[in-house]
Amino acid sequence: GDSVTQMEGPVTLSEEAFLTINCTYTATGYPSLFWYVQYPGEGLQLLLKATKADDKGSNKGFEATYRKETTSFHLEKGSVQVSDSAVYFCARDHGGSNYKLTFGKGTLLTVNP
Amino acid sequence: KAGVTQTPRYLIKTRGQQVTLSCSPISGHRSVSWYQQTPGQGLQFLFEYFSETQRNKGNFPGRFSGRQFSNSRSEMNVSTLELGDSALYLCASSGDPQSETQYFGPGTRLLVL
Numbered sequence: 001g002d003s004v005t006q007m008e009g010p011v012t013l014s015e016e017a018f019l020t021i022n023c024t025y026t027a028t029g030y031p032s033l034f035w036y037v038q039y040p041g042e043g044l045q046l047l048l049k050a051t052k053a054d055d056k057g058s059n060k061g062f063e064a065t066y067r068k069e070t071t072s073f074h075l076e077k078g079s080v081q082v083s084d085s086a087v088y089f090c091a092r093d094h095g096g097s098n099y100k101l102t103f104g105k106g107t108l109l110t111v112n113p
Numbered sequence: 114k115a116g117v118t119q120t121p122r123y124l125i126k127t128r129g130q131q132v133t134l135s136c137s138p139i140s141g142h143r144s145v146s147w148y149q150q151t152p153g154q155g156l157q158f159l160f161e162y163f164s165e166t167q168r169n170k171g172n173f174p175g176r177f178s179g180r181q182f183s184n185s186r187s188e189m190n191v192s193t194l195e196l197g198d199s200a201l202y203l204c205a206s207s208g209d210p211q212s213e214t215q216y217f218g219p220g221t222r223l224l225v226l
Binding site: 034036042043044045046049089099100101102103104105106 | 117119144146148155156158161163168169171203205207214215216217218219220
């Protein structure tokens with residue numbers, strides 16, 4: 001079935017380090033892809049999205065490119081901050097008007113000063 | 114615009130009881146989805162409503178049910194609570210059929226004792 005696999009954490013980085021969180025998806029249909037972020041005690045916030053192959057989503061210094069050939073949507077940031085510490089979820093939808101998201105397991109990122 | 118609101122934010126129930134959670138979508142949004150988040154299973158889709166009709170349902174037992182009202186507000190109900198129902202229940206709303214972006218509320222944290 002449709003699934004999303006993302007790199008397991010936790011990931012611990014120093015401030016200003018480069019971040020990559022890997023995400024791959026099953027190649028069924030033509031999904032839109034998303035990264036959501038969850039801060040402690042809160043719900044999910046949309047970080048960025050891409051709706052078709054080769055699209056690049058970006059927000060707050062984070063970027064991810066929809067790679068159809070590798071079925072990937074890796075999240076990157078050039079210089080992380082302490083405030084980026086959170087859990088990051090990769091997700092795909094199921095196309096059309098089907099408002100169902102399938103999420104990866106989440107990756108806990110901790111950024112130390 | 115106000116975001117998605119969920120009430121209550123925290124609930125403690127005992128096994129065998131039932132519970133009703135409420136979600137108010139972003140103004141103008143007609144689709145409401147519900148997700149269960151647990152440490153073991155991660156984020157799992159429960160169901161989605163659009164214009165008072167359930168369009169999609171996840172793989173959960175019939176104890177989990179929901180409904181949507183004419184003003185797009187939604188409720189979910191869990192009957193005969195089990196310990197394993199302890200989770201964060203997240204509601205998300207979406208309004209634009211083309212964007213397929215879901216916006217999440219802060220969640221209701223349910224503890225079943």
